[in-house]
Every structure is written in structure tokens, then in C-alpha cells.
Amino acid sequence: MGEAKELSQEEIEKIKEEIERLKKEIQYHDWRYYVLADPVISDAEYDKLVLRLRELEEKYPFLRTPDSPTQRVGGKIEGGFPTFPHSIPMLSLDNAFSEEELVEFEKRLKRFLGDENLEIEYSVEPKVDGVSIELIYEGGVLKRALTRGDGYVGEDVTPNVRTIKSIPLRLLGDDIPFLLEIRGEIFMRREDFEILNRELLKAGQKPFANPRNAAAGSLKQIDPSETAKRKLDAVFYASGLIKGVEIKNQKELLQKIFSWGFKVVPDWKIVKGIQEVIEHARYIYGRRKDYPFESDGVVVKVNDFRLREILGEKAKSPRWAIAYKFPAEEVTTRVLWVEFQVGRTGTVTPVAILEPVRISGVLVSRATLHNFDEIRRKDIRIGDWVWVKRSGDVIPEIVKSIPERREGFEIEIEEPRNCPSCGSELYKPQDEVALRCPNMSCPAQIIERIKHFVSRNAFDIEGLGEAIITQLVTKGIVKDISDIFFLRKIDLLKFWGIGDKLASKIIDNISKSKEIPLDKFIFALGIRHVGESVAKILAKRFRTLDEFLTANPKEIETIYGLGPAVAQSVEKFLRDEKNIASIKRMLQAGVKVLDYHEESEQRKKGALSGKTFVFTGTLKSMTREEAKKLVIENGGKVLDTITSHVNFLVVGDLGDRGTTSKLEKAKKLGIKLITEEEFLSMIKGS
Template sequence: MTSEKAELQLKELQNLLNKYNYEYHVLDNPTIPDAEYDKLMKQLTDLEKAYPELITPDSPSQRVGGAALSAFEKVTHETPMLSLGNAFSEADIRDFDRRIRQAIGDKFTYICELKIDGLAVSLSYEEGLFIKGSTRGDGEIGEDITANLRTIRSIPLRLNEPYTFEVRGEAYMPKRSFLQLNKMRAEKEEMLFANPRNAAAGSLRQLDPRIAASRNLDIFLYGMGNYGTTGVATHSAGLNLLEDLGLKVNKERKKCATVEEVMNYIEKWTVERPELDYEIDGIVIKVDSLDQQDELGATARTPRWAIAYKFPAEEVVTKLTSIELSVGRTGVITPTAILEPVTVAGTTVQRASLHNEDIIKEKDVMLGDWVVIRKAGDIIPEIVNVLAERRTGEEIAFSMPTECPDCASELVRLEGEVALRCINPKCPAQRRESLIHFVSRNAMNIEGMGEKVIGQMFDHALIKDAADIYFLTKDQLLSLERMGEKSATNLLTSIDISKGNSLEKLLFGLGIRHVGAKAAKTLAEHFESMDRLSTATEEELLTVPEIGDKMADAIVTYFENEEVEQLISELKSAGVNMNYLGIKRQQIEDSDSVFNEKTVVLTGKLEQLTRNEAKEKIEALGGNVSGSVSKKTDILIAGADAGSKLTKAIDLGIEVLSEEKLLEELKE
């Protein structure tokens, strides 16, 4: 057979197999027996074996291939994958509807979709060819799981048209696949997966794609990262386009003209949910018009034009065996109910927070009680009520202790508070929790120093407060369990990088009572340095917008503490930055920065800065960083591998700056 003839036959076999694959996995309407499909696949693989130069990335034979990975690479999303705000009741939905109508009037339509309980993923197509797939991650950066996503047969390796775009979806494990997988694991005496969502997530994070391929995963696509180049005007039209291109979209979507129609749709699927072959945990409601979506905009975390209604929590009965006490970083004593293990909303639950002593009394909780529990929002276990009628007389009343369970100091209840609190500043439990908070992402963001590592350091007396972190040595780190040479080096690098954080990160990390991340930013902007803030009077603090009496009093009290004064001094000597690295709003107004009062969009991969670092620096110079390119965009920062956003910006005549130019502007 000539190479030309082989190529024609190979293309014919590929087209046939892709057609049959689409009918089976997307349309759920197979037109040939499995044996015939397998026969055609063997013909294709035999032909490709004879003519390996003719193998293409979109061939049906290339679903699984290559060696197992050693790790997943990071992927920056072209457009951030935002979370959705949650609604738990009809009142929440009607409140959402009210806000929409106040913002854009009454002329709009909703599109309602089933909220698939799986793993959010992004698929990138270039000229119609599937080139990359990733997890949602933190919304900005995910992990490259292309090899595993290629094993999902409902994902086309080539679209029906040569589109270049990023599409978003939910990869999931059908119920039948989940039952089959757990049956096999039980036979092998392996740990069972708690629910289909965990099974799907675990499958897609396997380094060997052959394992993912064996799990029979599926996917529904629910949108695009950017609709700009497609010409569609509504979200529903976008879903129709995805279907036309051969992508699998859930057919149970519905347009709704009124909030009453939305509630009817929710009621229908609350009842019919168990009949589906896949898990759903709610309903997603979106404004259909893309122009109206742009008009409504988004917060830093969630779009204002969409909301996710979560189904009422499943309630089950179990026995409360004991109550465990923990000490938080602010000294609050939190009681936790220890339960006989029970499955709730697909996962095994053994613990539920009781919040405080008043809740225990209000619900009349006793040791040995039978209790009704549920997961609030299908996530957090809570005790709903006690089944008092099932008491036998052997139950034991519970009372909160008078001493701290960790340091034995006397507990107090401060005026106006319901919580008992340990006020010993040297309490080991508080110090440990404070350190965990200090290194967390929204505070000093020291990567590699999680809760377990902090616990080891604390137990080995390597650190007693935040300042000690900056004097750690490699030898000390290597003495910790599971801490190797590379991990120790990386951790020391991360510690060193954190020294350069702006003042607001340090303020939030110190854990001053009532001072959250937003207040820390406000204080840093106003006072600009730790020295000025630490000597501020209560009257001076009250002149700062959003700083009230309680917070002002807490700040003054905090900095009057001699131990705090010593801590700040040690942090300074370690080289930790004590100044606000941004610019106050008054200064911004007079700034000649290229970003002042401009809307800026970031795209592509930045080499010198993270997305968040670039965003913070641009905003500090008076810029407003947006997630999508529109006519309102003034500047696009284009890093490596910039895609559709760059194309759209050029089409709209928007100024485009390279990362090099960005760094020059920031330096100036």
C-alpha cells in the first residue's frame, strides 16, 4: 500500500471512529455494536503502526499514551475561573433577582443549568485541535492535566470547526462508574472513595493517564473563557455553539423569563435529582445576555450576574459520643461534637462544630444523645437538633471547663461575647494557631510551611513566635520529619521572599483582634509604616474610614503589649518590611503613572511577577485590573503565550504593553 493510499484510509477510519465515539459518548445513541467499533479501532492502530509518520494528535488512538508524569505543571488561565456566590433558599434567589433588576432593569432573561458535582476544568483548543486541559486551581492558576483529560471520550480531540478558544466544564464520574470502581476497590481491599466527586478529582490527578482512562469519566461543558471571537450575544447561544462544535453540553438547561420560572425549575430538579446518572448539588442561574453580564461585572471572587442555588442539606441521625475542645489563635474555646461515623451527602462525618456554650445549652446537647446532623451547603457538618424522646437516662450533661484545656489558665467571657476565651498570651495552643495564620496565603504567604510543618517546628521548639521563622537554618529544617534538602531550600527561599511583603500582609498576619485583610489594607494605606501605626492613638485611628471603636481599642491595646513590641523589633532585625509598598489614594490622584485611573487586563504567562503581584502593584498606582477585554479596557499587559485576549485587544485598538514594559513602568 502506498503512503498516499494509507493516509486516505487512515483519515476515513479516524472520521468513522470519531463519528461513532460522538454518537456513543455525547449523544448517548450508539449506532454500531461495540465489537464493530473495536474492529475498526484495531484497523486504525495497525495502520498507524505500519505508518507511524501518519499519526496525528487528534487520532482516536491517541486518547492514552506516553509515560507517567513525575508532577503536574502549572497553567495560568487566560480568563480567571471565578467561583459562584451561593443561595440556600427562595429568599436568597429573590434577593439575587432584586439586585439584578435594580442594576439593569426588567428586560433580561435567565438561563438555568444543573450544577454538576465534579471537578471544574478548562480545555484549550487551537485551530480546532485540543492542545491543553487544566484544573481550576485557585481560579488564576491550575494544573496541567491534559493527558488525563484526553482519556475522556466525550472530549473531542478536534472540533467540527477550527475555533481557537478556552472552554470551561465540569468533569465528573457517572454513578454507574462510581459503583463499579468502588466494587473493584472493595474486592482488592483498597480504601473506597467517599463519593463520585472525590473519585473524579482523584482520577484526574493521577500522574499515570492509564489510571484515569480506566475510571470511565465524563464531562459537561458549560461556557467559554472568552466569547469575544465567537460572535455570540448570549450564554445560551454560546452553549448551542459548543454543541455544534461537537462538545458535550447538558441538555437540561432552560431559559426563564421570571424568577417564578426559576423557582419552578429548581423545584423540578430538587425532586427529580435522584433519577439522573450523575450527581448534581444545585442549580446555576445566570443572566443570559453577555452585554448585560459585562454591565453587571464581578467582585474579586464572584460574578454579579450568576448565582448557585444549593440543594437543602441531607439530614441523618447518629450518636454523639463526646465533646472535644480546641483553642483558636485568639484564645476562643470551640467545642466540637464527636459522633459515631455516619454518611452525609456522600461523605463520612465524625465531627460537627457546636460553636460555643450557648449553642450547647440552646440545643440541650448531652453526651450520649441521638442527634440529627446535616451539612450546611453540603459542606460543613452541623447538629440540627437533639432527639430527646430517644434518651434512656444514661446521657450525661456537659458543661464547659473553667480552665484552658491547653495551658490551664482561667477562662473568661468578655463583655458582649458568647465565647469563652483563654487570655494567656503565652498559651501554646494560641501561639501554634497564630503561627499557622501568620504563614497563610492571605497573610505572609510562606509556601511549604503548612499546618503540619508548623506543628513539627513548634513541638521541636524551633519556633515560638513569628519572628523565629526568619532565623531558621537549613540544618534545623532538615531535622524535621519528611523534610529533604530540596524542600528545605525551597522553604528558606519562600521565607526570604515573604520579607518583602507590603505592610498590610504583615498586619493581617499578626492577627490583631477585629483586623481582617481589608482593614489591614486600609490601615497600611493610611499610616504607611508600622512605626506610625504602632504609636497611633485611639482618636487618630477613629479618623480612618471603616475603623470603629472596637477595632481602634484592639489596635491600641495590641501595640501596648511589651511582647508585641519585642516581636516587631525582632521582625525588623530579620529584615521584614515594615512599610506600605503601595501609594495612598490622595497620592494616586496626583500620580502621572500610566496606570492611573485606567482599566488594565493581564493575559499570558508573566515571568517576573505572579498575576496577584502584578495586580496589586497596578492597583497601587491607581489602576483597576479587570478579568476580560472590552471597549472599556485601556491597557492590556501581554505575557508569554498570550491568546484570544491579545487578539481582541488589537482588534479594539487597545494599548498593549509587554511584561518588560510593565516592569519599567512599575520601577518608575
């Protein structure tokens, strides 16, 4: 510093100019190498430039800036990842699972626009199976990187994103907006994923299941230097706010993104009409194995931004775009064994342990067998060769066995008589297909109850994952959900893998979670038949915790939308002295259950106001939980069981089953059956 002070202003300006020149030169060569894969200088020449820049910055630290290539890897992240809102929500996309559904997508657009003869231009791009990210540049310099989060608020992972060499710290070119919010996917290349897993196995650590999980885990490292070692990559395809540059369509946007120094999705194309969309989707399907990232479909977007504005958004997704998922991949493998999992309400589910096989880039070694009725219907045996299917994020399932490949040593799967966790004798309730464990103190049930209790839609306690919960229960530190609020830092430090910072963070998160709305508290208790929607109905009726705890089961049964199954479950739960004692302990620990407050007028007047829904089967465009939230947001109610108060049963894909108990009961009661498309039309009011 002393030497720098003796320099004249003119000398400082010359050094500053050299530093700026070096920064731009290095950035250009980074772009050539990491984005274009077309370097024009040798590694030795590149290293020489970086070395000179480091020397100058170390000698004159007051001239070092955050956008310097030498500043990609910073110090450890203290206190976790802060959150920030997205200026424009990062919405999810509706899904299409067939070419016919793509044709229907275009018909819907034309109907909405009121012109059946309109020729619509689309962009067709490979769908990248990575981690969604939004980068914010101000004055051309990277200021913030946010994960998608819940679509409205994301986590700030800027220090880790800065380590990704294909992401520019400063935008290239001259036509630079003074504000740019650019969106894309961070992913791990297949070869880097394989190398990482080999290193993890060598170190005795658990490997990642797929490249997407590896990318997500790498992006959430507390130490950016660890993220830097993982060799993440990124491609970009969309924007949030842009100020200072006018862009009229997707084609212009992708061209601009590339000119600013980013990688864009490969093989994108602007086409006219849905038939050309289908043709290019087929081309991408044939090319998908050549991409450095996993791809399970294409994204189809209206090209013209003016048309996008007219089309607008639905509750959770833009009307002008759709994700076309490629057909589910089916592969053959062998059933090695069958395990029995115990859920939080005692349900025992058979799970097939498979010879590991890769399906759509994911290593699959387990598949649900649902129940013994399904096992008998599909005639699945230990040792069988079977067809296994995995669609999107759905849990893999066995489609059917292959009896022709049997060799004579296959073993029929027998129903267990005793709980695999606690040894209690199992029973099967009347009119149910699942076996159940009656022991509320069963360790497996306790683990699942606590996982539910701390989940996002309940107490939302971050840091208490399955591994830590399992250790707490196994060691006898936690025997009941209320024990969570009596955990001490010293209790957590006993376990391998939990350091001082993580233990402090978990205790802090537990403390922060103690104030909770009544409906979330009821849901967190894990009462059978009481999901989020039923919990909200109960909270609305009883208003306070005291009123709920003294509820009359007959009164519950008469609440519109509920029935005897819910009433019996709640009564059984509240009559159990252990449960009441558990709730009292929580209150003694400082848990404050907030009285229920009326829903907003907007929700009460929604398109589904006064209507009650139940869902069965697999939905195409959203998860079951997303569909339930959609009903509530539009003023409707959702139940988990069929009663005479239900107005509609939304029937999704039933797979090979052909029917469900909900469907059969709905038919008997004369409840209206509707498809997923009809359900969405009701929300739109069409």
C-alpha cells in the first residue's frame, strides 16, 4: 500500500487501464473456452494473463473489483443462505405428455386469442433437467444469483454461482442493459457427475442419485471453494426484468443472451405452427443423449412477446408456454428382495429392491409395490425380471412381471405378520387394502411423524433432515414430537456429521418455528385423514386450539365436507392421553398456536367457491399437492376421502390399475367425475 501511495495519478490510471485490459482479455478467453469450446490461445498463455492480473491486484489491492476473474472463489458463507423475492415470479410450466396434447395446447391458444386461423410462431428448446437459477446484473456486473425457491422467493447463492466459469461476472458486448434478470439452469455434465460419484465412493461417502441432485447439492455448499471443485455448468433461455434494451421475441432474447457471454440451450429453433413444433421435438428426442445435461422433454413457447402479454398467466403457470415430456422410459431389471416401509400412520408398504438400473439418467434401485392386492394382480415375485417405469419425478413403479423369464427359483412375496420396525402384530382394517402397525410408539412411525411434523407445510424446521431425525429416534433422544422443542445443542453434537454451526442453526430454527397458525399446527400433528385442506376446515370451524382440543366428534362429522372417517380419526387422536400430554409439553416449551383468521375475500369469491374436490390417480400437469393448493387459492375445498359432501372427483392417470377405491365409492354415491383438463377449465372459468 505504501508503494502505491507514492504513485502519481497518471501512473495509477495506467495501471488501472492495464488491469481493465487484462480483465476483458481473460473474460473473452473464458467465453471462448467455456461457452464456445473454441479456445484461441494455449493454457500457458492464459495462465500468464491471470498471473499478471493477480500480481497487479495484490500489489494494488485498492484497484481490485468484484467482477475480476480472480475473485470467483470467495470465503465461506456465514449464517446460511439469505432469501430475496423475484421481481417477476419464476412460474412452473404446464406439461403435455403426448403429441395430441401439444395440438390441444395450440387450439387453446387460438380460442383464447379468438382467431382459429392465426399462424403462431413458437420457440422449441430442449428441457434441461437442472437447478433453476436467476442471475441479476446491474450495470453489466453480476450482483445476485437466486434459486427458484417457491417461485416467489429464492435463496441467494451468489458466492457459489460466481465459481461457475461459463457464467460471466461482467456482460460482454456494447449493447448492455443497465438491469438484466436472466434465467436458466445450472447442471452437472454427465462425465463430471460420474467422476464426482467415484470420488465420493472412494471417500466412503454416499454418491448422488442423478446429475440434478449433484448440481443442487453442489450449489448449496457453505464453502464456495467446494462448489468450484464440482465443475458446474449453466445454460440460459429466459429473462425477468430487462431495462435499457428492448427485446421483442424469444429469438431476439436468445441471440442477446449469447452475445452477452452466456451459453444458450442447444438446438433451439423458431418454427411456425404446432406440426413444426412436433417435428423439431422429435429431432431433439433423437439428440437428447448427445447433450451434456439430462433432458426429459422440450419447452415450447410463443415466440412473440406481444402475444405473450395478451395470453398472460394462469394461477401457477404462463398460458403461452408448455413443457412436452418425452414418453416415460421403461427398462427391465430384477427384483432382488422386498422391504416393508412403515409410514407415520402405521401403513406398511412393500418396496421392491431392484438390481440397480439407469432410467432417464437416474439410477433406480427401489420401486413401490403399493400393496399386496397389486402384488397379486401383477404376480410379482422375488427373483422376477420386471418392467420398471419412471415418469418425471414420480416414484418408480413396477409395470409388470415377465413370467417367461422365470427360472424356477423365484419366491412368492408373503404378507408380513409383524411390524418390521417394532415387531407388533399387523392388522388390516375393514374396507382397506393396506396392512397397519397399531403401535404408536413404533420407531419407524415416530421417525415418519417427526419428518412430517418439521416439514415445510407444518412447523417448517430447516436442518432436521431424515438422517438426523433417524439418529435422534434411534438413540432415544426423541421419543415424541414434543421432544423436538426440548432439544439442546449438546444433544445434536453427539452425532457424526453435526458440527457446532449446524447444531446452533438447528436450535435457532426450532426456536423460530414456535409461533404457528392453528391450521398448520393441526396438520403437523399427523392425524390420519387430516391433510392440509381438512386441517384448514377444522381450524376455520373451531378457531382456537382450546376449542379444537374439546371438539365433539359428532360436531366434526356434521361439518360440511367432512365425514365419519375424519371424525373418528380426530376423536381417536384426542382421546389418547399421550397425544394431549404431547401438545401440553409443546405449549410449555413456548409453542404459540395462533387463532385462525378468515380467508381473504378474494379466495372466498374464487372460481371454485363452494365446491369440494377429491383427487385420485396421477396428474399430468402438476403434483397432487399443487392441485390441492390451486383449489384452496380459488376458494374451493379439498378432502382426502370420498363423502357425500364431495362435489367432484378429479380422475388422473390410473396406470394399469384401471380403478381406485375412491373412484368406486364416488360412482356409488353419484359424485361427478371430471378429468384434469375439465378441472383446469373450471378454474379458468371456461
